[in-house]
Amino acid sequence: MACRCKGRQSATCRQLSPPLRSCDIPKAPIRGLSLYRKASQAMADLRSFDQEYDAGFGDYFQLLKPRVMSLVVFTALVGLLVAPVSLHPVEAFAAVLFIALGAGASGALNMWWDADIDVIMRRTQGRPVPSGRVQAGEALAIGLALSGISVVMLGLATNLAAAGLLAFTIFFYAVVYSMWLKRSTPQNIVIGGAAGAFPPMIGWVAATGSVSVEACLMFMLIFMWTPPHFWALALFMKEDYHAAGVPMLTVTHGRKSTRTHILVYTILLIPFAVGAAFTSIGGPIYLAVSLLLNAEFLRGAWRIWRRAEVVAEADNYKVEKSVFRFSLLYLFLHFSAFLVEAALKPYGYGGW
């Protein structure tokens, strides 16, 4: 039982008599180690009673990465609403809720696993685990429990195929991305993006019971969009990925190569984004919106590619920042266009 005597817990440790201070355990002589361990285990229970700060409900909610969840709610809802089969509103609500909860659970598992690097990087220092408000073990317990609940409940509310996809998504994000690829390959963002791309597909499957071309295109839209979006962020968020040992492309292959990657992935994204217009979920409105958005996104990627690092540094990464902001709008408007097409269908306007 490791006691982390920093920050808010230090008061507790000070109250204890010196030989029993749980923070001294790592330094204790080997002979007495087991005794110290036992004492610290007994104190682990006491600590929950005595510690100065108790994690409130909000701290546990933060474990679920609410901002990521809001994107999941939106894309899952679109995937569910544009499907040709319509669910009862209560079922649809439950489906979106449990897809979001599953995404939140994988976020909690990610925070448990990545607590050691989150504490190094400034962007993530304020998260509940690295800031000491919630213990890493609690994040693991909540992540596992919510994973189970969300998968079972999605299965009961809709169908087993959707539940299986959700379970795979959680596994993919928590194990394949967080535990394996994030720290071993600079393509981590590319593959990790798959986890974020599943929600609309799960929404579609929750309604129809099977995967289709439309579901795959919605998946590919987010999947191919993630790398340019994240690398644009990585270019101007000069973070200490290096110190944390995360092989970001900007660190391993340099910033020039990252700019090229952004352009290449943007070009690869366009056929999927525009191509979706010619399926059952697309239509003239989507096609028009998509063409405009893709032209602008491509122009942004081109400008990023053309820029030299010195120029970018001089104007404080103005282009990179604007492309990053636009990329959020890009995804939001694409899915909104799907929704508009679906909403107009009953009146004979949506679709082809």
Next chain:
Amino acid sequence: MTFRPEHEIHRRRFSRNLGVGLVLAAFVALVFALTVVKVTRGNPMAAFDHRLIAEPAVEEKKE
């Protein structure tokens, strides 16, 4: 009879306890709503299901 003064931990944990309580209540409500939706869909139960002499169509199904 006197009550012991409330332990201070109850006050500290109020936000957590209230949050968990509300979430559980909402979960119960959702499961109930889901049950109602799923049970009432499809063929609703008819009164003659329970009669001694059932309708022929129902009789055939039972065999």
